Amino acid sequence: MDSELRPLAPGVYAYLQPPGGWCVSNAGLLTGAGSAALIDTTATESRARRLYDTAVATAGRSPGIVVNTHHHGDHTFGNFVFAGEATVIAHEAARTEMADKGTGLRRVWPDVGWGEISVALPDLTFTERLSLHIGDLHAELRYVGPAHTSNDVVVWLPEHGVLFAGDVLMAGATPFVLMGSLSGSLQAVAALRRLPGLHTVVCGHGPVCGPEVLDVTEGYLTWLAAVAADGVRRGWNPLEAARRADLGEFATLTEPERLVANLHRAYAEERGAPRGIHLPSAPAFDEMVAYNGGRPLTCRA
Ligand SMILES: [Zn+2]
Known part of the structure; x- marks a missing residue:
């Protein structure tokens, strides 16, 4: 169970879980004076607790904000590890899906060591955009769905050209639109292309990459x-x-x-x-x- 915290810009980190694939997802960490925000919380209790320890060691505190890029359990099951100390933010429809689906994803892979996970629903939901300010860091939460799901949110750091794309983009992996929309995914890719100065992409799965992932996904x-x-x-x-x-x-x-x-x-x-x-x-x-x-x-x- 490898993981890597990779600095991308001052206070901006990708938390990578190679080799990716089904349910082995990435996360992100934003740190600034007096606060920290986490992007996604991994799939299993042991992975989430490792992420928690990494976040606290890096930020000097537990994250006060958790953003879920979408409702899938491999991005949200770890919420409960953080929820007591954090405000969990997601798209309005993500909260509905999480409440509806619960931990049902476990039934697809019953042999995985999920741990004692419990669903921690978002505290704060939105529908289009939200701005986060983590110290001097400015992050824009943008709804781009339906694409991978009905409730996809990306996190864009305009001053640094860094995008946390959730599963709308997956580096080196086959896109997955069963629970979202094909035409909506194409529209999302077109919208992400227009982000000015985009040069680093942290996908929901796979290695850190550049805007070329937009070409592969669109293709x-x-x-x-x-x-x-x-x-x-x-x-x-x-x-x-x-x-x-x-x-x-x-x-x-x-x-x-x-x-x-x-x-x-x-x-x-x-x-x-x-x-x-x-x-x-x-x-x-x-x-x-x-x-x-x-x-x-x-x-x-
Ligand atoms: Zn997903």
């Missing part, structure tokens, strides 16, 4: 839309379309099985479904396993 999503349009036209179901698709340049991205789940979303939108409408996720997860030749999805959390 994959555009290709995905074409695969979906073709599959719908030919009458193939998502699993069949996925099996027939040539991943091409995207074969190097990890978690290629997400193609099947992404096609469930892309098919719905191809047929006119509104962005972010609920789709059942269990059939898509079953089909990702089928796409993998019956092997369970790898989770190293």
Whole structure:
């Protein structure tokens, strides 16, 4: 269980958990005179407690603010470790999803050592934008969903050109839009492109990268839309379309099985479904396993 705290700018840190993948997520830490803010809280109790110790050792205090980039458990299950001392902030719809889903994600990977996690819901929610001031640091929380989920928030530090992207962007990994929107993801990527001076991106999973992750993500999503349009036209179901698709340049991205789940979303939108409408996720997860030749999805959390 490796982790690394990497300084990106004065008071700005990426908390990286290699190698990424399902449920092994990154976090961020912002420190300034008299305060500290954490971005996401990892998936398991032991990972969250390690993150807590790292944050306190670095900031000299426990974070008074926790931002959740979206509701997924691998970014929020650790909230309870921080919640007694922190105000937890998220998008309004993230709070609803967290209350609704609880710790259900554990059932997908029952063998993971989740620990004694309990759901700690956000204390403060917003819908579009919020500004954080951590000492001299200025961070903008911006809603860019529905994209990866209905409730994606990115954290942008305009003075430093640093973006914490949550799972809207995933370095070296296959995008995942089953629970959000394909067209919304493309719109989010376009919006992030317009951030002036963007040069460093901390994705929800994977290594620190630069704006090139926008190109890869947009390329994959555009290709995905074409695969979906073709599959719908030919009458193939998502699993069949996925099996027939040539991943091409995207074969190097990890978690290629997400193609099947992404096609469930892309098919719905191809047929006119509104962005972010609920789709059942269990059939898509079953089909990702089928796409993998019956092997369970790898989770190293
Ligand atoms: Zn996620």
